[in-house]
Amino acid sequence: FSLFLPNFCQMGKENFHKSQLWGYCNNVAMLLGEDKPGIGGEPLPGQKLKPEYSVFPKGMGSDAPAWVAFDKQVLSFDAYFEEEVPDKNQELYRIRHCKIYFYLEDDTIQVTEPQVKNSGIPQGTIVRRHRIPLPPPHEDQFYTIHHFNINIEVILYGRRYKIIDCDQFTKNFLRKMGVRLNSPADRPDDPYTKMRQQILESTNPLRPYERIDTLKQFLEHDGEVLRFFCVWDDPESMFHDPRELVLRYYLSDDTIDIKEIIPVNSGRDAVPLFLRRDKLPKFAPTGLYQPGTITSRTILNVFGKSVGSRGRYILDSRKTGAVHQEFYRDSDLKIGTVINVWGRKIILCDCDEFTKRYYRTKYGIEDFTPVAYKAPPPPKPEKTFPPYTGFGSEEDSLCSCMGLLLKRPKKDMKKFMEKDRNGMESNILRFLAKFVTDNPIDKDRKFIISYFLSDDTISVFEQAEQNTGILGGKFLERGRIKEPGQELFKSEPSKYFKAQDLFVGARVCFHGHNFLLVDADEYTLNYMEKHANEFSKADIGIIFKKLKDKAEPHSREIRQVFAAGDPAHSKVIEYEPFRNLIASITDGTFSEHEIMTLARYYRVREEYEMDLHFLLAVAQEQLKKNNFDNFEQLSAVFIYNDREKCGVLPHETCRTICKSFKLPLADDDLQDLLTMFEDGHKQVEYKKFVDGLNWRKNQISAFQTIKVPLK
Numbered sequence: 001f002s003l004f005l006p007n008f009c010q011m012g013k014e015n016f017h018k019s020q021l022w023g024y025c026n027n028v029a030m031l032l033g034e035d036k037p038g039i040g041g042e043p044l045p046g047q048k049l050k051p052e053y054s055v056f057p058k059g060m061g062s063d064a065p066a067w068v069a070f071d072k073q074v075l076s077f078d079a080y081f082e083e084e085v086p087d088k089n090q091e092l093y094r095i096r097h098c099k100i101y102f103y104l105e106d107d108t109i110q111v112t113e114p115q116v117k118n119s120g121i122p123q124g125t126i127v128r129r130h131r132i133p134l135p136p137p138h139e140d141q142f143y144t145i146h147h148f149n150i151n152i153e154v155i156l157y158g159r160r161y162k163i164i165d166c167d168q169f170t171k172n173f174l175r176k177m178g179v180r181l182n183s184p185a186d187r188p189d190d191p192y193t194k195m196r197q198q199i200l201e202s203t204n205p206l207r208p209y210e211r212i213d214t215l216k217q218f219l220e221h222d223g224e225v226l227r228f229f230c231v232w233d234d235p236e237s238m239f240h241d242p243r244e245l246v247l248r249y250y251l252s253d254d255t256i257d258i259k260e261i262i263p264v265n266s267g268r269d270a271v272p273l274f275l276r277r278d279k280l281p282k283f284a285p286t287g288l289y290q291p292g293t294i295t296s297r298t299i300l301n302v303f304g305k306s307v308g309s310r311g312r313y314i315l316d317s318r319k320t321g322a323v324h325q326e327f328y329r330d331s332d333l334k335i336g337t338v339i340n341v342w343g344r345k346i347i348l349c350d351c352d353e354f355t356k357r358y359y360r361t362k363y364g365i366e367d368f369t370p371v372a373y374k375a376p377p378p379p380k381p382e383k384t385f386p387p388y389t390g391f392g393s394e395e396d397s398l399c400s401c402m403g404l405l406l407k408r409p410k411k412d413m414k415k416f417m418e419k420d421r422n423g424m425e426s427n428i429l430r431f432l433a434k435f436v437t438d439n440p441i442d443k444d445r446k447f448i449i450s451y452f453l454s455d456d457t458i459s460v461f462e463q464a465e466q467n468t469g470i471l472g473g474k475f476l477e478r479g480r481i482k483e484p485g486q487e488l489f490k491s492e493p494s495k496y497f498k499a500q501d502l503f504v505g506a507r508v509c510f511h512g513h514n515f516l517l518v519d520a521d522e523y524t525l526n527y528m529e530k531h532a533n534e535f536s537k538a539d540i541g542i543i544f545k546k547l548k549d550k551a552e553p554h555s556r557e558i559r560q561v562f563a564a565g566d567p568a569h570s571k572v573i574e575y576e577p578f579r580n581l582i583a584s585i586t587d588g589t590f591s592e593h594e595i596m597t598l599a600r601y602y603r604v605r606e607e608y609e610m611d612l613h614f615l616l617a618v619a620q621e622q623l624k625k626n627n628f629d630n631f632e633q634l635s636a637v638f639i640y641n642d643r644e645k646c647g648v649l650p651h652e653t654c655r656t657i658c659k660s661f662k663l664p665l666a667d668d669d670l671q672d673l674l675t676m677f678e679d680g681h682k683q684v685e686y687k688k689f690v691d692g693l694n695w696r697k698n699q700i701s702a703f704q705t706i707k708v709p710l711k
Contacts, residue, residue: 053107054144070104075170077102077148079161080188091192098126100154100161104173107131107144111156132156149174151182212296214253221251226358228333229350230258231373232341242373245274245346249330256280256328258341275341282326283340289325298322331363336371349373387489394494411455419453423659427453429524431502433460436514444468447475447515451502456480458497460510476510484509503528503537505592518592529597537593540601547598550586558585572604612676612692613700619665619673620695626664631694634661638686648683651675 053066077100085091098113111127131142135155147154154161164185166174174181226249231242244261257277262268298316316322328339337348350370351359359365385401388394395409419427429451435442446463457478464472483495501508506517528538536542551558561581565573582595623629637657642649654674663670677689691698 054104054146067105073104073173075102075104075145075148075173076100076167077150077163077170078165078187079154079163081159081161090195094192095188095190096121097187098161100148100163101129102143102145102148103129104145107142109143109156111161127156145174145177146179149179149182151185218252224251224354224358225249226251226330226333226355227352228335228348228355230346230348232344232346247333247346247348249328249333250277251330254279254327254329258346279327280339280341282328282332283343289323294323294325330358334359334365335368347371347373385491387491390489398493416454421454423662426523427527429453429499429502429527430521431504431517431524432519433508433515433517436507436516441468441470445470449502449508449515449517450478451497451499452478453499456496456498458510460515481510484512500535503535503591503593504596520593525596525600528593529600537591538597540597543590543594543598546590546594547582547586550589554585575599615669615673615676616692617700619669619693620700622664622669623693624695628664629696630661631690631696634658635687635690637661638690642686647685647687648679648681649686651678651682651684654684654686654689 078097079100080095080097083094083096085094096113098111101110101112102108103110108129109127109132110125110129112125113123115123133139134141134143134147135158143154148163150163150166152163154163162185164187171181228247228249230245230247232245233240233242237243244263246259246261247256248259249256255277256275256279257273258275260271260274262270298319298321299313300316300320302312302314333339333348335348335351339346339348348371351368356368359368385398388397391397393409399407399409421427431449431451433447433449435445435447437443444465445468446465448461448463450459450461452458458476458481459474459478460476462470462472462475464470480496483497483501486494497508502517504517504520508515508517525538528535529540532539532541558581561577562573565577578599579595582590582598634657637660638649638654639645641653641657651674655670658665658670665673673692674684674689677685677692679685
């Protein structure tokens with residue numbers, strides 16, 4: 001019994017193992033395979049599981065999958081295989097070298113053969129990239145990384161490849177995998193290829209052959225041209241006038257062409273080129289060479305005519321008896337050099353910037369002083385015009401002197417388009433003025449002087465005053481006004497009043513009427529302060545510089561006046577004492593406009609809250625009077641500019657959009673309305689803003705009860 005029990009147990013294990021190879025599908029017993037594990041996935045006794053892919057030890061790559069950890073990592077092996085050649089007596093077999101690439105991410109293999117010139121064999125990819133099965137009897141498995149090493153043979157689809165070496169990355173990777181690398185094998189040569197190479201080296205060409213390689217020079221300097229400005233003093237010319245030429249030197253092939261610059265109305269025929277493109281030879285002392293004297297190669301006749309009618313020629317590598325001709329190179333061309341162009345002496349006078357940079361880089365030349373070859377042209381005589389006749393405007397009379405065909409004076413359309421009225425920007429400077437006179441009747445008359453920036457014209461309008469006996473209205477038609485004190489009938493154009501001549505405190509004379517500018521509206525003051533580079537009277541930087549020199553000796557007096565004008569120590573002073581102080585310090589050198597600019601810079605801005613209900617009522621009334629109801633399109637533009645779709649936009653963006661729609665609202669009212677609809681981050685809630693302006697859907701009827709005018 002003791003002898004029978006082990007055999008019985010062994011038979012039980014085998015039967016149990018065989019029972020695991022069978023399974024049932026639709027109640028039919030079927031063979032599943034030897035790789036099916038036991039219950040719970042554990043391998044059966046004596047069963048060895050075959051891995052489907054390469055198994056990497058811990059520490060190789062990262063914990064990510066292999067197709068992520070080993071992405072773009074490839075093992076490269078150098079190999080060769082022998083191929084039988086049954087149809088040729090010259091070679092029995094052929095050795096073909098190739099590369100085996102093993103892709104770590106998915107265990108795929110690719111075999112490629114490098115191209116060999118004139119091999120006559122279709123080369124390139126021998127085996128495309130895919131997983132390759134092992135040779136029989138293990139064809140159910142695939143090649144993994146453990147099947148590769150140096151100096152071993154692998155069989156891929158019946159072809160035996162001998163691996164002789166690999167790159168450094170592959171060696172390092174296999175060592176980390178724990179593979180002991182074999183020593184590299186020798187790289188055998190193909191006997192037939194070696195024999196062909198020996199035949200080619202021992203064979204002389206049938207005709208003389210000498211390789212002249214100019215491809216390198218062409219590839220390095222293609223498109224690079226040196227340009228020199230030259231002059232040729234033609235002695236045979238009737239008037240001995242110099243001929244201006246342009247010499248171009250092509251660095252790609254050392255050729256030269258010359259083009260003549262023909263002046264206008266010179267009487268010479270225009271030809272394409274003065275010298276066609278070719279190498280320019282330097283002349284020998286004996287003169288020109290006969291055709292055939294200079295050749296690129298020297299040939300020797302070995303037998304002459306002694307052996308039949310046929311001769312044998314060989315190439316003379318020593319060039320015995322060869323005639324060498326020198327050509328102009330880039331090193332021969334310099335400013336001031338005289339070159340011989342087929343018997344014509346041409347002087348190089350100047351060159352362009354690329355040529356200077358080329359000679360500075362290659363030859364270290366720094367002196368590029370041009371050669372003066374002709375006298376400077378005489379100055380053009382100044383054109384004089386006859387004096388003004390008094391008929392028409394000066395510009396119109398001047399146009400009759402410009403040409404035979406009369407043309408109307410041109411207007412500055414660019415300035416007109418920039419400074420013309422655009423929405424709320426009127427581009428009109430308005431000043432309040434009075435007469436400078438001792439007449440008590442005219443002393444109190446008030447005028448509004450308007451300066452139009454679009455065409456530099458001026459108009460004067462008189463305000464109507466009750467019980468004065470003077471009718472108000474248009475005092476001076478709009479037009480350009482000349483400065484006083486100019487001669488009427490003269491050749492030079494007259495000077496007209498400009499925008500810089502008008503400021504608060506200025507005295508101007510319009511057609512014999514003297515005006516004193518005493519005030520300006522808010523738009524004018526803001527415009528001049530925004531364009532301080534054009535108006536020096538509104539430039540706070542220039543005013544500070546002038547005031548600093550004047551105020552330093554009067555610092556104590558200034559503190560006393562400030563203390564007297566501010567008894568409550570509120571650090572605020574009224575405008576009048578401030579104006580009188582600046583005027584006394586500067587001794588009248590400061591104009592009223594400069595004092596106003598200084599006061600406006602330091603003014604205290606009153607902060608107040610406007611009633612939103614009242615503002616919306618006024619705005620709706622203005623929109624209703626002007627018949628503006630394009631609220632849907634206004635809302636669509638706001639939504640389009642809101643890229644983040646958060647319902648708010650910056651203050652300036654909303655103001656710009658409203659101006660583009662030409663809302664009939666004053667700029668101050670628009671600014672106050674936008675401020676009312678701002679959130680805590682100074683962003684305007686545009687949906688509420690548009691809904692508040694929409695007088696068709698959200699009409700505010702409380703406007704009828706408001707009696708206080710808007711200021």
